[in-house]
Amino acid sequence: MDSGDTVGLVFDTVKESRGPRLFVEYQPANETMPFASLFLVYAEHDEGLEVIADRIREEALQWFRRFPIPLVASAVDSVDDPIDVSGGDDRRDLLVYARAGKIVTEWGRLGEFSMPSFDASPDNLLKIYSSIDHSTKEQRRQKADKKLLEQRSGVRIIIAFLFFRRAVVPAGVALAFYLHPVLGFLGLLGTLADAAIGGLRVLGYLPKSKKEKQAEEKRRKMEHHDYHCQLNPRGFAALKAENLGESLREKARQEARDLHDENR
Numbered sequence: 001m002d003s004g005d006t007v008g009l010v011f012d013t014v015k016e017s018r019g020p021r022l023f024v025e026y027q028p029a030n031e032t033m034p035f036a037s038l039f040l041v042y043a044e045h046d047e048g049l050e051v052i053a054d055r056i057r058e059e060a061l062q063w064f065r066r067f068p069i070p071l072v073a074s075a076v077d078s079v080d081d082p083i084d085v086s087g088g089d090d091r092r093d094l095l096v097y098a099r100a101g102k103i104v105t106e107w108g109r110l111g112e113f114s115m116p117s118f119d120a121s122p123d124n125l126l127k128i129y130s131s132i133d134h135s136t137k138e139q140r141r142q143k144a145d146k147k148l149l150e151q152r153s154g155v156r157i158i159i160a161f162l163f164f165r166r167a168v169v170p171a172g173v174a175l176a177f178y179l180h181p182v183l184g185f186l187g188l189l190g191t192l193a194d195a196a197i198g199g200l201r202v203l204g205y206l207p208k209s210k211k212e213k214q215a216e217e218k219r220r221k222m223e224h225h226d227y228h229c230q231l232n233p234r235g236f237a238a239l240k241a242e243n244l245g246e247s248l249r250e251k252a253r254q255e256a257r258d259l260h261d262e263n264r
Helices: 049-066 122-128 135-181 181-203 210-231 232-262
Strands: 014-017 022-025 034-040 071-076 093-099 102-108
Touching: 014 232, 022 049, 022 232, 049 071, 049 093, 049 102, 122 210
Parallel strands: 034 071
Antiparallel strands: 014 022, 022 034, 071 093, 093 102
């Protein structure tokens, strides 16, 4: 492979547990982003800022030795908000790289660092990240095309079913009636019965199915909820933010537990 080629290499994110309330997430470098990102994700924590800063440095050095590519490390809480370990100086990111054969670490902010140069060619990335699964731009395009074909096949099946129900069946009934009055009459009765049942359900003379009752109850609750949201838009916004935060926290907690259980 020519090192000048751009093949759109993307490497899988690596996640490892550091206990039931903490995991690390390593996002490899690629051809357009010549540095890796490392996040310490705290599902819950009561550690001091100095302890967290020490953890960031320890993890960053460990991952840099494992994959010698410039690395920016930081910590985030359960709702993905950064943890400022500098105590207010906003120097929460740690840059790790090699210079003159030695490992260098710098605290600061991503975007303000003077990033070291690095050979982010496909050959070099594949060599360093040989243990991490990856895909190319062409492979992702082929996968997307395959998924699109599967979706189109599903749509064709639905269209074929509707065509059979709305066109073939009525035509078959008419033909049967023409060829044999008894068969045609039976087919006509079936079609009329189907139409009658549908009409009676619409008018409310037949009991609704369990699925229809659930859909109706869901719609009623949504309309009730929407009415009260319009009465109190600020309260709704606060509730939405609170629910989103709790959802993110629970997602982080569950991911930390799952990774911890996998490594037992």
